[in-house]
Amino acid sequence: MAKTDEYPVIWLQGAGCSGCSVSVLNTESPTIKNLLIDEVIPGKHISLKFHPTVMAGQGEAAIEAMEETHRKGGYLVVVEGAISKDSAYGAIGEEDGKPVSIFNRLASLAEKAIAVIALGTCASFGGIPAGSPNPSQCLSVSQALKSKNITTPVINVPGCAPHPDWFVGTVASILLLGLPKPEDLDDVGRPKAFYGKLIHENCPRRAYYDEKKFAKKLSEPGCLYELGCKGPVTYADCPLRLWNGGANWCVQSGGMCIGCVEPGFPDIVSPIYEKMIAEPAEKEV
């Protein structure tokens, strides 16, 4: 049998909702079974050493699986959820009978990791728990690592939730080509392959905008800009990629874009159902 290279992955959950995990379970091709069991790229297999929602083990053995991977090094860390600065607000597992804060777990794991994927908007930028007044003092993964002078590369894959393709594509790219080069990421650390263009640029309701045909109430056809759509300031490929196996996506369903992949979400897009103050800015292609 040909040798398979194993790529160990440790998946941490901080201040989040597990929605990123659920979204990754929705991956279409490869399926989640392909990701867990099969060689996701020929000759390469992701070995999910720790994932709170999926793994069979629990207790000390689960923490030990994490620790053993940590000792060996050469693994990828995926973080879902924001990181509370205050250890009282979030802990996972124990050491010497004392809870270990998620912040400290992340710091020690990140030091020896090849890279950290900050999955979802909470991990990438703080997201919902960091919404004003940020009661649990949440940081993004980058902010948390920077505060401890840890320089391991961080790739932001935001979205509330992120599209499964954005995660799988980022991982596959690392397996095939290595870590992304600086020019592959935008100014907030997102892969340009997925976050390179405004929703507004490729929106199927764009023609309505150009003709100034605006929906006056929810559920109507027309551009949703006057009702608060944040597509004109949001960078993601949702209109082309579509969601849930192509079944639908936010603007198509009349639910509008709420800017969930952007730094500052949710405060920066609130009130969600009010028209934005600024006019949309076109980015050079």
Place this chain on the structure above:
Amino acid sequence: MGRIVIDPITRIEGHLKIEAVVENGVVKDARSSGTLFRGIELILRGRDPRDAQRITQRICGVCPTSHSTAATLNLDSAFGIANKIPDNGRILRNLILGAAHIADHILHFYHLAALDYVDVAKVANYEGNNLALKSIKSFIERGELAPFVPRYEGDYRLPEDVNLQAVAHYAEAFNMRRKAQEMLSIFGGKMPHNMTIVPGGVTEVPTVDKIASFLWRLNELRDFIDSVYIPDVLAVAGVYRDYFEIGQGCGNLLSYGSYELDGKEADLTKRARLFKQGVVSADLKLEKLDLTKITEEVKHSWYADGTSGRKPTEGKTEPQPAKEAAYSWVKSPRYDGKVYEVGPLARMVATYVSGNPMVKSLVDSTLAKFNASPAALFSVLGRHAARALGTKYIADSMPAWLLELKPGEPVYVEYELPEEAHGMGLVDAARGALGHWIEIKDRKIANYQCVVPSTWNASPRDDKGQPGPIEQAIMGTRIKDEANPVEIVRIVRSFDPCLACAIHLITPKGRSLGEFRVS
């Protein structure tokens, strides 16, 4: 007697820790603690009330649809439009919620609970042609067994053929739950975090092609529920019959009911629903729900003592992480001062006791297979069976709703944002009774309180010292092998808690846990 520590528990949603004391092989005491605080209720204050629907969904990525349902019912009532939602809007909301619950329950049984009963490692000996099993066999041969190992060893009892089939179904169920989320997105926009459920109705419109596309995904899921999911639950129950007696819990059940069958009744305690609302105890008598009897106690939670005993309408969230007597971020909701379990078991029993013919026949025929009385429902297997049968009840009700949709008719009604108002939204989420309460002042959120299912089930001791439902279900359980206390995790997971847990088992003479006392 030995000291055992389990930390963390996996295959549940969120962050929860349970500590238990074992004496002579029996759990003498248990404590359940939520270990993560985000303060969503504090984040909501001062925001546009309409944004509550978007933000509260983010409480949970597994059950966001339930939160969006509770939030919109809450806002509908605050905006004075609870009885004005167009039928299309009401039905589409039901279909979206139904799709979410189907996805959730399949996920729970196969991907969260099943690995406590099913032995993936035995696939190493597989010689057949099932593609999923063959690929799992090569996975095992490569030697890196994460995430299926480590695990508790010792109590995998399924016969080889049943076990192999269950592993194949574990793989197939991934596709089925994904398909249910796709079905949800047809009317819900996307998942996780649907886009279309809003106060006033929904934003997506029904068309014939969407109805057909939804229907045929639903048909495939109904086949799976009938031919795979329910038979697998029964197969596990047949081999693990002792679990009809393990994890009984507090014996009191509470259901808010769910799936709106009547759009003209504004009062959520009077509205006709597919699942019945009410409280039931071991005597199997359904009593009408009296919302004024719900209080939240915080003596053992990290919140200011002055906020204890309040009704959700007057609820306050004042974190106090250093509080001495506390051991959880979860509050203790109580009904009439007593401990109540919520979830699929509660809503199925409420509906069963109300005399609903379909639910009665589903439950009675299942109990008959095991020569069991309804008392057996109060158990680990009772919860799994209620969840599976409840999934069928929902899925079988949905085709008729689809055909009631009227393409071209309204899905949404406009409203005025009130200067000041109060609202309430009640729904049975996948994991049980979910309530949202809002107070609006100056057209902004002045106060928002959520009492979520796992707050009921995973609650710590209340002000009177009564343990919460999961704590009670664990207490008294005999642990066969303290190195592999699988009984405890099976009990915890039967509640499908929406928190990530850490469970500690210690002996009374074990390590000190501060204020922890063994009675």
